[in-house]
Amino acid sequence: MQPSFTQTWPASPRSDRARRWAWIVHILFIASFFFGITSIPGVIVAYLKRGDAVGTIYESHFIYAIRTFWLGLLGAIVAGLLCLVMIGYVLLGLLFVWWLVRVIRPIVALVDESPMRNPRGWF
Numbered sequence: 001m002q003p004s005f006t007q008t009w010p011a012s013p014r015s016d017r018a019r020r021w022a023w024i025v026h027i028l029f030i031a032s033f034f035f036g037i038t039s040i041p042g043v044i045v046a047y048l049k050r051g052d053a054v055g056t057i058y059e060s061h062f063i064y065a066i067r068t069f070w071l072g073l074l075g076a077i078v079a080g081l082l083c084l085v086m087i088g089y090v091l092l093g094l095l096f097v098w099w100l101v102r103v104i105r106p107i108v109a110l111v112d113e114s115p116m117r118n119p120r121g122w123f
Helices: 013-035 039-053 059-085 087-111
Strands: none
Touching: 013 039, 013 059, 013 087, 039 059, 059 087
8 A cells, every 4th residue: 555645734823814705705795695684794794805815716716706796796786777678687687697606606615615616717
């Protein structure tokens, strides 16, 4: 039997703090399904803690959350305006599904302790 040379390194305190803040941001985004406004403190925390996460896998989580907020807000404004011509309701439904995907994916990545792939992408 050959010895295993793989070793798991303990996470740094900086990485642990970034992980906790990433969880808080994503939980605030989930809560926005019920309370709407919780995504605002979520994006504020993401902006404030993004610098502390540089060089960790959690940096991509903060970038992803910030992009989710701004694209979601833009989509909501456009869909809201288009509700005047009825197509906005379809767009609001699609936006809901998009937001749901953008909120679930980072939770799965956090559980797996992995970075977000393509945090600047659409999905």
